Amino acid sequence: MIREVVLRVEGLRKRFGKVQALDGIDFECRRGELFGLLGPNGAGKTTTVRAICSIIKPDAGEIEVEGVSVRKRPLETLKRIGVVLEDGSLYDRLTGEENMKLFAQLHGIDGATIDKRIDEICDTLEFDEYRKRRFKKLSKGNKQKVLLGQALVIDPPLLILDEPTIGLDVPAQKVIRDLLKKIKRERTILYSTHIMSEAQELCDRLAIIEHGKIIAQGTVKEICKKAGAKDLEQAFLKLVGRYA
Amino acid sequence: MLKGIWLIFRKEMWTAFRERRTFFFLIFFPLLVWPAFTILPMLFVGGQERQAQERPSPVALVTPFAVPELEERFKTSTRIVLENVTDPSSAVSEKKAFCVVYIDSISSDSMVLYTRIFFDATQTESRVAADKVELILSEYEQESVKKRLSSQGIDERLLTAVSSVRENAVNPQQMFGFYMGFVIGMFIVMGALMGASSIVVDSTAGEKERKTLELLLTAPIPRSSIMFGKYLAGVTFAFISPILTALGMSLAASFVIPLISQESSGLNLAGMLSAGKILTILLIILLFAAFIVALLMAIAVRTHSTKQAGTYLAPLNIIMVIPIIFMQIIPAAPPAWMFFVPFMNVMLVLRGLLMNTLPATAIAYTLASNLVFLALALRFAARGFGSEKVLLH
Numbered sequence: 001m002i003r004e005v006v007l008r009v010e011g012l013r014k015r016f017g018k019v020q021a022l023d024g025i026d027f028e029c030r031r032g033e034l035f036g037l038l039g040p041n042g043a044g045k046t047t048t049v050r051a052i053c054s055i056i057k058p059d060a061g062e063i064e065v066e067g068v069s070v071r072k073r074p075l076e077t078l079k080r081i082g083v084v085l086e087d088g089s090l091y092d093r094l095t096g097e098e099n100m101k102l103f104a105q106l107h108g109i110d111g112a113t114i115d116k117r118i119d120e121i122c123d124t125l126e127f128d129e130y131r132k133r134r135f136k137k138l139s140k141g142n143k144q145k146v147l148l149g150q151a152l153v154i155d156p157p158l159l160i161l162d163e164p165t166i167g168l169d170v171p172a173q174k175v176i177r178d179l180l181k182k183i184k185r186e187r188t189i190l191y192s193t194h195i196m197s198e199a200q201e202l203c204d205r206l207a208i209i210e211h212g213k214i215i216a217q218g219t220v221k222e223i224c225k226k227a228g229a230k231d232l233e234q235a236f237l238k239l240v241g242r243y244a
Numbered sequence: 245m246l247k248g249i250w251l252i253f254r255k256e257m258w259t260a261f262r263e264r265r266t267f268f269f270l271i272f273f274p275l276l277v278w279p280a281f282t283i284l285p286m287l288f289v290g291g292q293e294r295q296a297q298e299r300p301s302p303v304a305l306v307t308p309f310a311v312p313e314l315e316e317r318f319k320t321s322t323r324i325v326l327e328n329v330t331d332p333s334s335a336v337s338e339k340k341a342f343c344v345v346y347i348d349s350i351s352s353d354s355m356v357l358y359t360r361i362f363f364d365a366t367q368t369e370s371r372v373a374a375d376k377v378e379l380i381l382s383e384y385e386q387e388s389v390k391k392r393l394s395s396q397g398i399d400e401r402l403l404t405a406v407s408s409v410r411e412n413a414v415n416p417q418q419m420f421g422f423y424m425g426f427v428i429g430m431f432i433v434m435g436a437l438m439g440a441s442s443i444v445v446d447s448t449a450g451e452k453e454r455k456t457l458e459l460l461l462t463a464p465i466p467r468s469s470i471m472f473g474k475y476l477a478g479v480t481f482a483f484i485s486p487i488l489t490a491l492g493m494s495l496a497a498s499f500v501i502p503l504i505s506q507e508s509s510g511l512n513l514a515g516m517l518s519a520g521k522i523l524t525i526l527l528i529i530l531l532f533a534a535f536i537v538a539l540l541m542a543i544a545v546r547t548h549s550t551k552q553a554g555t556y557l558a559p560l561n562i563i564m565v566i567p568i569i570f571m572q573i574i575p576a577a578p579p580a581w582m583f584f585v586p587f588m589n590v591m592l593v594l595r596g597l598l599m600n601t602l603p604a605t606a607i608a609y610t611l612a613s614n615l616v617f618l619a620l621a622l623r624f625a626a627r628g629f630g631s632e633k634v635l636l637h
Contacts, residue, residue, distance in 0.1 A: 076464075090459070093259040
């Protein structure tokens, strides 16, 4: 059964001065799919995420979220997206709960729904005892849970996670990975990472991006086959031309 | 859009009030520290001078010549207490006498005394003592001349072509307004800047530095809502801070000064202001707060850290000091063009309102020019918030 396209990116281009950050990116994410965006540092993953979230305007190309054009109706598409940005942070002087509440209110969600969802999220993320603690006083792992919480509290059809496990210790990484496994059937997730083991474990399909271009796209099996590699890491290194 | 503005405004206010420094910048400094640092030194200097005037000053007369009449005058004067010293200069520096009159010489016909007055110009009491001594010498001179003319059978009025007395045509309330208007105006301008700086820098450069702004940009509200929410929080601070400063100064001027200074008893700053004047002052402060916050925001949003924002905003403090310096020499009725100069026009209007000498056109010029400055600064700020290059780098 072919599932409905939730995110469609077509011919995306973006230049920063002399650097062509994105050079014709095309991919689609379907409902209930965890789609990985893999690439080395500076490949264009974060720029792609920023363009989808209307943080930057692409020079060319089209992005649609549930059929709504990001270029034409950016606020409409943002209502459908929950985001965790690379190195992103929240407000130190607000508690974890207040931070989640703020983003839910900015998405226009009513108070009763917000409270119910925050309870559920705190329960799922095993965060309940820290929810009233100020963000500044939380551990890195708990901060990441709040960041995930603010993205989940809006119950978005599309969840964008840009390097969500970077800098976390092993137990905290596992909590995030377990959560993603749990929620990936319910929503579409665009998962940007450069950790191959994570991508292999979590992603239904993925795209490898290098120098602003997609150089391979498909399931882990398809990409490994295309590269003639035994695992994703070897395939990745072969495809980006760094395999010794 | 309005809901977005409200949510951002509330977030900024909430996070600011959870910061301890907000209490210091918004409440403690305006209500207590600024009035204390301004009025107490004024009171101290004024009180010292008044006491020196009232108390007999210890002075000395050192003379190698016999001048009995002058010595008698010094002994009998109630303004001074005569001390015995030998070296005039060391007597002053060692504070044995606040002032020493030394008779250098006497003309061969014994008609003229050549004197030197030693005093310490850095000491209020010494300056006052020198004034008293000059007065005694002047009285002695007049008396001596009168006697000499009389002995020659000449009418003393031959030497008097004009007799005049200086009288201040400005009433005490206006004098009070002149000084307090300057002081309050200065602190209102500085209070607005200080009150707003912290929250504006924190909500722009600070958010970029802490990497919270980018996530905020993914919320489904227009960027103009984000900017105006932050802007309104800044304006609130910039408005409240000078109001509290003015309140602190007014309370100190109206209640604290009369308690310790007889000269200013009966002068009531609050009583000098009608409801119309208070509304005008509030409007002027609000417009100025709106302008200064837009300016701060336009600069701060173009920086990438609170430290860099501080460096960029430092010259603004210096620029603001320039009109403050000139305020002291600007006449009570300044030329019209001065009401178009930012910062200065606010101080001039506040002083004019307190002195009751302000033409309505001056208020109109100030409001109109500040509206233009506000529009330009807001445009500059909005361009920063609209630019991905500015927001992400």
